[in-house]
Amino acid sequence: MESMGLCPFCDIAINTQKITENKTCILTVCLAPYHQHHLLVIPKRHVEKIIDLTKEESDDSAELQKVAISLMNKLGHDNLSLFTKEGLSSAKTVNHVHFHVVPEIHLTNTENTMIENREVITPYQMSHSVAKFKNILVN
Ligand SMILES: [Zn+2]
Numbered sequence: 001m002e003s004m005g006l007c008p009f010c011d012i013a014i015n016t017q018k019i020t021e022n023k024t025c026i027l028t029v030c031l032a033p034y035h036q037h038h039l040l041v042i043p044k045r046h047v048e049k050i051i052d053l054t055k056e057e058s059d060d061s062a063e064l065q066k067v068a069i070s071l072m073n074k075l076g077h078d079n080l081s082l083f084t085k086e087g088l089s090s091a092k093t094v095n096h097v098h099f100h101v102v103p104e105i106h107l108t109n110t111e112n113t114m115i116e117n118r119e120v121i122t123p124y125q126m127s128h129s130v131a132k133f134k135n136i137l138v139n
Contacts, residue, residue: 007095008094009046009096017126018130019133021064024045024054026041027039027040027064028040028130030100031121031126033102033121034100035105037071037075037103038103039072040098040100041068041099043057048096048097065101072103075136080101080104083099084098084099
């Protein structure tokens with residue numbers, strides 16, 4: 001697909017910023033987090049519409065969403081949100097299907113207010129965060 005070279009999630013999928021992965025999806029940290037423990041499940045293939053996910057991609061993403069939820073629980077987060085966005089209202093987000101797993105937020109606050117306050121984390125911060133979650137995953 002033409003947009004692949006410009007898609008940051010296609011870049012993430014091919015570099016090493018993975019907490020874990022299965023055949024078709026990866027679990028990683030969010031580059032512009034709503035919360036310090038904001039995770040993303042991203043299909044490795046560049047897919048722009050949820051309806052275009054294969055059954056395997058849907059199943060694999062659901063599996064990694066459960067891993068993310070288990071990590072949240074280990075960190076003591078019992079309040080969490082699992083969501084994905086698609087369409088014009090989500091124009092500010094990356095046009096590659098991704099599932100958010102975010103603790104301790106109220107979704108009504110994110111669309112117009114919190115999104116303006118999101119800061120993109122550095123590659124160092126991202127590596128640090130990925131390492132932290134990998135460590136929790138194996139312990
Ligand atoms: Zn992509």
